[in-house]
Amino acid sequence: MSALTAFYIGLYYVAAIILIGGLAYRVYEYASTPAPLNIPTTPAPITKTGVRFRMFREVVFFESLFKSNKWIWIFGYLFHVGLALVLLRHIRYFQEPVWFWVEFIQPFGMYASLAMVAGLAGLWARRFLVDRVRYISTPSDHLMLALLIAIGLSGMMMTFVAHTDIIALKTFALGLVTFDWQPLPSDGPLLVHLFLVALLMIIFPISKLLHVPGVFFSPTRNQVDNPRERRHLAPWAAALDKDNG
Amino acid sequence: MAAAQFEVPKLSDTAYTKVPKIQEGSMAHVKTFPAAQPTQDFLGYPFELGDDWKERVIDRMGQTLKKYRSLRVFMDACVHCGACTDKCHYFLGTADPNNMPVARQDLMRKIYRRYFTLPGKIAPWLVGAEDLTKDTLNQWFTYYHQCSECRRCSVYCPYGIDTAEITMAGREILNYAGMGQKYSSEILNKVQKIGNNLGLPGPALEDTLLGLEEDIEADTGVAVKMPLDVKGAEIMLVTPSADFFSEPHVESLIGYAKVFHAAGASWTLSSHASEAGNFGLFNGNYETMRNVAMRIRDAALELGVKRIIVGECGHAWRVAYAFWNTLTGIGYGGNDPFSIELQSKLDPRYKQPMHICEYTWDLIEQGVLKFDKSLNDHRTVTFHDSCNVARGSRMGDEPGGQFTIPRNIIRAVVNNYQDMAEETIGESTFCCGGGGGVLTDDLIEARVKGALPRMNAYNAVAQENGVNFLALICAICKAQFTKVVPYYGFDMSQVGGVHQLVSTAIKLEQD
Numbered sequence: 001m002s003a004l005t006a007f008y009i010g011l012y013y014v015a016a017i018i019l020i021g022g023l024a025y026r027v028y029e030y031a032s033t034p035a036p037l038n039i040p041t042t043p044a045p046i047t048k049t050g051v052r053f054r055m056f057r058e059v060v061f062f063e064s065l066f067k068s069n070k071w072i073w074i075f076g077y078l079f080h081v082g083l084a085l086v087l088l089r090h091i092r093y094f095q096e097p098v099w100f101w102v103e104f105i106q107p108f109g110m111y112a113s114l115a116m117v118a119g120l121a122g123l124w125a126r127r128f129l130v131d132r133v134r135y136i137s138t139p140s141d142h143l144m145l146a147l148l149i150a151i152g153l154s155g156m157m158m159t160f161v162a163h164t165d166i167i168a169l170k171t172f173a174l175g176l177v178t179f180d181w182q183p184l185p186s187d188g189p190l191l192v193h194l195f196l197v198a199l200l201m202i203i204f205p206i207s208k209l210l211h212v213p214g215v216f217f218s219p220t221r222n223q224v225d226n227p228r229e230r231r232h233l234a235p236w237a238a239a240l241d242k243d244n245g
Numbered sequence: 246m247a248a249a250q251f252e253v254p255k256l257s258d259t260a261y262t263k264v265p266k267i268q269e270g271s272m273a274h275v276k277t278f279p280a281a282q283p284t285q286d287f288l289g290y291p292f293e294l295g296d297d298w299k300e301r302v303i304d305r306m307g308q309t310l311k312k313y314r315s316l317r318v319f320m321d322a323c324v325h326c327g328a329c330t331d332k333c334h335y336f337l338g339t340a341d342p343n344n345m346p347v348a349r350q351d352l353m354r355k356i357y358r359r360y361f362t363l364p365g366k367i368a369p370w371l372v373g374a375e376d377l378t379k380d381t382l383n384q385w386f387t388y389y390h391q392c393s394e395c396r397r398c399s400v401y402c403p404y405g406i407d408t409a410e411i412t413m414a415g416r417e418i419l420n421y422a423g424m425g426q427k428y429s430s431e432i433l434n435k436v437q438k439i440g441n442n443l444g445l446p447g448p449a450l451e452d453t454l455l456g457l458e459e460d461i462e463a464d465t466g467v468a469v470k471m472p473l474d475v476k477g478a479e480i481m482l483v484t485p486s487a488d489f490f491s492e493p494h495v496e497s498l499i500g501y502a503k504v505f506h507a508a509g510a511s512w513t514l515s516s517h518a519s520e521a522g523n524f525g526l527f528n529g530n531y532e533t534m535r536n537v538a539m540r541i542r543d544a545a546l547e548l549g550v551k552r553i554i555v556g557e558c559g560h561a562w563r564v565a566y567a568f569w570n571t572l573t574g575i576g577y578g579g580n581d582p583f584s585i586e587l588q589s590k591l592d593p594r595y596k597q598p599m600h601i602c603e604y605t606w607d608l609i610e611q612g613v614l615k616f617d618k619s620l621n622d623h624r625t626v627t628f629h630d631s632c633n634v635a636r637g638s639r640m641g642d643e644p645g646g647q648f649t650i651p652r653n654i655i656r657a658v659v660n661n662y663q664d665m666a667e668e669t670i671g672e673s674t675f676c677c678g679g680g681g682g683v684l685t686d687d688l689i690e691a692r693v694k695g696a697l698p699r700m701n702a703y704n705a706v707a708q709e710n711g712v713n714f715l716a717l718i719c720a721i722c723k724a725q726f727t728k729v730v731p732y733y734g735f736d737m738s739q740v741g742g743v744h745q746l747v748s749t750a751i752k753l754e755q756d
Contacts, residue, residue, distance in 0.1 A: 041400055133326075206362065
């Protein structure tokens with residue numbers, strides 16, 4: 001096994017552990033921090049089913065963002081839907097035989113990468129063109145967009161310009177998940193693409209990408225509007241009742 | 246009105262407020278007065294920064310992050326997308342970028358990142374993390390008191406980040422470090438020592454109510470009563486103390502009394518709970534908010550009432566509707582001895598607590614109340630959705646009842662009604678500019694400028710539809726608009742309560 005292959009194998013195991021372990025830890029943190037008061041942004045659903053529907057609209061359609069700003073919604077939606085399709089398209093590298101629907105979306109996934117990069121470019125342009133957004137942008141905001149665009153472009157290079165050895169890559173990827181390690185093709189764009197993806201996985205649990213688990217734990221969105229019918233009481237707050245008795 | 250020491254924004258030609266170009270530091274000079282030692286002593290806070298101020302700030306921040314999921318998630322989830330940047334009335338009215346919700350949050354987030362996250366510890370320059378300094382605290386003090394905690398930004402954030410939660414946490418940390426706000430600190434003293442925010446003692450309240458009874462009888466020929474501390478009354482009305490003293494608030498109090506009279510209800514006010522408002526909400530201290538709310542529970546138990554109804558007050562209704570059950574057991578569903586003690590006294594056929602608008606609308610629907618709408622014909626009315634009612638509470642059984650029920654009442658008592666522009670009402674309503682502990686003269690510049698988006702929307706219906714009455718269900722809105730509309734060329738008599746309109750039109754039977 002070449003040093004290069006060994007490095008990437010190690011990198012991906014480390015990245016996967018950090019991504020999964022880090023996210024699991026964050027989810028544990030969010031879930032175990034009490035929400036002592038009922039604070040849904042109203043009008044809010046008055047049943048749990050209603051809350052699930054609200055959350056579905058929020059996560060699948062970006063409902064609040066749509067209300068807020070059509071440009072951010074368009075760019076953000078292009079990016080996220082594009083990314084979702086591209087990720088689904090990548091499932092084929094980790095299975096043999098490939099599921100029918102993964103086969104089916106392959107051509108859509110190709111064009112989705114264009115939408116994804118276009119959306120990212122739009123979001124980045126806003127960081128320069130809109131004075132309010134320029135004011136709040138930090139270096140990490142710019143770098144995150146640069147990273148995602150670089151991942152998208154390096155991937156598109158292999159799809160549209162210089163094909164990499166897909167068979168060998170798939171053998172490598174399957175080897176990773178079955179612990180039967182195989183050599184990695186040493187194409188420039190592929191190495192860049194894989195390195196940046198691993199980097200993204202590593203910074204996920206310590207960056208603003210935490211909006212992904214965060215949205216599910218947002219009390220203004222995930223609480224039922226029923227405070228007159230149900231007594232919401234955090235453990236630390238319940239202790240106060242005992243004192244008053 | 247004293248001559249303004251600042252430039253009053255110009256009203257626009259439409260209902261909408263143009264998004265300004267940012268002007269850094271344009272509101273940095275507007276600072277609320279700091280709280281003094283006696284009132285801070287009572288609340289258990291230092292009144293100045295001690296040697297250990299830094300440790301105290303970080304310490305309190307760490308504790309708050311562990312106690313409130315909202316703060317914990319909101320600190321992490323923001324992606325700086327910018328969706329909220331043009332949603333705050335204070336930003337629209339002042340152009341100060343620190344009044345953009347995300348920037349207001351970032352004042353805390355930069356400290357969170359520096360002391361509580363790995364990237365902020367190793368590469369602060371990369372992620373906008375900063376060391377905690379006295380300048381930081383001064384910025385917090387300035388801009389966390391230019392936020393009315395109205396939650397408009399939370400409607401538009403794709404993750405539901407609510408700046409109010411961060412402002413509340415910021416004020417609590419400031420208090421804990423020794424930088425309290427005079428206005429809120431004094432009010433939280435008065436309400437706990439005397440029983441209401443205005444510091445009106447029981448005997449004075451009794452006198453006031455007797456005087457009002459005489460006025461009503463002289464006006465209408467009907468002996469409408471305003472009972473105080475009546476044991477065994479069925480209903481206890483808890484209302485903001487401004488209703489006893491201030492114009493136009495008192496007109497709504499008269500309205501409630503007439504409604505109770507017409508319905509033949511057995512009701513009482515309480516001198517112990519002579520305040521619906523709860524400034525504990527604004528400062529983000531659960532224990533203080535609970536202590537203030539406990540007065541209501543205690544009064545209900547002492548008087549033995551079966552129903553609790555809340556008068557026109559926005560943040561009070563949020564606390565009552567959304568938090569009283571949690572804080573004091575006023576409501577249903579609690580299985581603990583603390584809750585059961587109260588629940589066994591309350592009448593389970595009714596919502597507890599109930600908003601006065603829910604009560605009045607029920608009576609109207611039942612046909613109990615009779616009106617002569619023409620008595621309001623000199624008015625063309627619009628309704629301002631108060632922020633805490635709109636985005637932090639509900640009325641009735643359906644989501645959005647907080648919008649329909651007050652409008653239904655108004656339409657039942659006036660002939661001329663016109664809503665303001667869609668994007669400025671309902672869940673999108675603009676705050677009056679004086680909520681959340683900002684209703685103090687030392688912040689008048691923020692209050693006047695922050696009222697701009699509402700004033701533009703009001704001006705549009707005033708010009709196009711001849712609207713001349715801004716109907717409200719919030720004591721803070723009433724006080725704020727009474728003070729602020731003259732800056733924009735309107736007469737303060739155009740400001741009043743929903744139950745003031747009810748009071749004008751209601752027909753009372755001669756005894």
